[in-house]
Amino acid sequence: MSAVPPQNLIDEWTSVQASLKQQLVEGDTEEWQRAPDFKGLERVGGVDLSFIKGDDINACAQLVVLSFPELELLYEDCRMVTLSAPYVAGYLAFRETPCLLEALQRLERTQPALMPQVLFVDGNGVFHYREFGVACHLGVLSGLPCVGVAKNLLQVQGVVRSEEHLTQISELKKGGDSFPLKTASGRVLGRLSALPSALPRPRPPAPGPAQFGRQHQARVYVSVGHRISLDTAVRLTQRCCRYRVPEPIRQADIRSREYLRTHCPSAHTCG
DNA sequence: GCGACAG
DNA sequence: ATCTTGTCGC
Numbered sequence: 001m002s003a004v005p006p007q008n009l010i011d012e013w014t015s016v017q018a019s020l021k022q023q024l025v026e027g028d029t030e031e032w033q034r035a036p037d038f039k040g041l042e043r044v045g046g047v048d049l050s051f052i053k054g055d056d057i058n059a060c061a062q063l064v065v066l067s068f069p070e071l072e073l074l075y076e077d078c079r080m081v082t083l084s085a086p087y088v089a090g091y092l093a094f095r096e097t098p099c100l101l102e103a104l105q106r107l108e109r110t111q112p113a114l115m116p117q118v119l120f121v122d123g124n125g126v127f128h129y130r131e132f133g134v135a136c137h138l139g140v141l142s143g144l145p146c147v148g149v150a151k152n153l154l155q156v157q158g159v160v161r162s163e164e165h166l167t168q169i170s171e172l173k174k175g176g177d178s179f180p181l182k183t184a185s186g187r188v189l190g191r192l193s194a195l196p197s198a199l200p201r202p203r204p205p206a207p208g209p210a211q212f213g214r215q216h217q218a219r220v221y222v223s224v225g226h227r228i229s230l231d232t233a234v235r236l237t238q239r240c241c242r243y244r245v246p247e248p249i250r251q252a253d254i255r256s257r258e259y260l261r262t263h264c265p266s267a268h269t270c271g
Numbered sequence: 272g273c274g275a276c277a278g
Numbered sequence: 279a280t281c282t283t284g285t286c287g288c
Binding site: 048049051087088089090092095096122123124127128133134148150151152153154155156221 | 275276277278
Binding site: 087 | 279
């Protein structure tokens with residue numbers, strides 16, 4: 001199905017990452033980022049892609065903008081896209097970034113006043129093999145402050161699922177607890193953060209099938225995408241989480257999935 | 272050879 | 279990413 005890219009393309013991607021990385025800004029650049037309750041922050045965005053079972057090139061690309069701090073829907077854009085690059089760990093941006101940039105451009109063209117002041121991205125930022133994940137990539141190319149939020153651990157630069165890592169996880173007690181993800185050389189690339197318990201959740205606490213796979217705990221890997229500090233990124237993530245993942249990403253996920261359910265010819269034709 | 276492999 | 283969908287506790 002998905003062809004493995006030739007090494008020369010991987011090499012090119014690697015050098016593009018190194019080149020764009022020079023424009024990466026890792027600290028806070030906005031007033032609201034330093035303000036006690038994020039005063040001045042009014043719009044938070046989220047992006048995601050959803051797929052159909054046997055098809056990994058056609059996808060639904062979704063952008064949502066929510067109000068802050070209410071987290072109510074202000075804008076939504078959904079579009080079927082054809083992806084040109086396969087998924088390769090470490091190069092996710094080359095697969096997902098083009099259609100997400102287009103979604104941002106549509107927003108800029110039609111409703112510029114609704115442009116989000118920060119964008120949550122499904123995937124890592126600097127918590128990456130070459131410290132330039134999809135959240136950095138999209139951040140630099142769009143110019144928007146971005147936060148990378150991953151649900152699964154990417155083992156990079158000596159950050160591994162070791163005994164120590166598992167111990168640190170078990171030591172996350174309260175909602176909002178977190179610990180740094182440190183490189184072998186001591187550099188902090190991100191934080192593993194537990195779901196805060198302060199934000200009101202609509203109905204039941206956390207439903208979930210008990211018999212499929214292991215029950216993921218309510219934690220996410222947060223890292224800097226662009227134009228935000230790690231501390232601010234973690235604080236903001238916690239303020240935007242009703243469930244495990246920040247509401248903008250969750251809404252983008254739900255809505256793109258829903259779109260596929262209703263707009264796609266039933267994907268399971270027998271025969 | 273073995274394991275890892277964001278989405 | 280995609281697929282499983284039951285069942286425990288408030």
